[in-house]
Amino acid sequence: MRLGINIDHVATLRNARGGNNPDPLRAAIMAKGAGADLITAHLREDRRHIRDADMEKLRAECGLPLNMEMAVTDEMTKIALRIKPHAVCLVPERRQEITTEGGLDVIAHFEKIKTCVGELQNAGIEVALFISPDEAQIDASKKTACKAIELHTGSYADAGAKQPQELNRLRIGADYAALLGIEVHAGHGLTYDNVSPVAAIKPIVELNIGHFLMGEAMFVGMHASVHKMKTIMLDARKKAAA
Numbered sequence: 001m002r003l004g005i006n007i008d009h010v011a012t013l014r015n016a017r018g019g020n021n022p023d024p025l026r027a028a029i030m031a032k033g034a035g036a037d038l039i040t041a042h043l044r045e046d047r048r049h050i051r052d053a054d055m056e057k058l059r060a061e062c063g064l065p066l067n068m069e070m071a072v073t074d075e076m077t078k079i080a081l082r083i084k085p086h087a088v089c090l091v092p093e094r095r096q097e098i099t100t101e102g103g104l105d106v107i108a109h110f111e112k113i114k115t116c117v118g119e120l121q122n123a124g125i126e127v128a129l130f131i132s133p134d135e136a137q138i139d140a141s142k143k144t145a146c147k148a149i150e151l152h153t154g155s156y157a158d159a160g161a162k163q164p165q166e167l168n169r170l171r172i173g174a175d176y177a178a179l180l181g182i183e184v185h186a187g188h189g190l191t192y193d194n195v196s197p198v199a200a201i202k203p204i205v206e207l208n209i210g211h212f213l214m215g216e217a218m219f220v221g222m223h224a225s226v227h228k229m230k231t232i233m234l235d236a237r238k239k240a241a242a
């Protein structure tokens, strides 16, 4: 199972003051040293955290596969085709949102998403669609010919007493996607306390985690923050396989 570390919020902190500190590339290199398998970064339309130059530097210098999160727009597709990250995760984006609040509606925007998936995958970029664990969205994703989906774990993370039901939705969705031959990733709102049951879902082969770990890094350092997550995640995986 791979751990993707989302370093967007290092850029958020940098942009709060202008200038160059703290440096997202340095965070990515430290995350690599702590066991990250890939680096995830979201180039938003409003460039509120990661900027174009960050993407270019990460692609050239971080030493790990780069997973570019982006909205389904012509502008972003052009940038991805130029930078050629290892992978792209297509996400919905609304200017007013604080973070990515829901999954893509692949059914409603099918033609646009399918075209975008085709353009990126033809250029050798692996594409995942960030969706809720709904069968109809998984079916529509399959029809776009995308290689992977990333299941939105936000509802699970925020479910409170309903967490078992949300976990079950993730399990069913992951199994269904795997049955269709789609690679399954997951992410959003994951922490040390809630990651294990998700990491134990067999078809899920990649987790993308950011906000919690960047916050934790402020207290214990980037290496300790990322290393602990990798350890918890792999332990959960081992226990599930036993």
Ligand code: PXP
Binding pocket: 006, 008, 042, 069, 089, 091, 099, 100, 130, 150, 186, 187, 188, 189, 190, 208, 209, 210, 211, 212
């Ligand atoms: N995966 C996707 C597609 C996301 O949009 C985000 C948030 O940027 C994450 C994973 C990471 O979520 P979090 O920052 O809550 O760990």
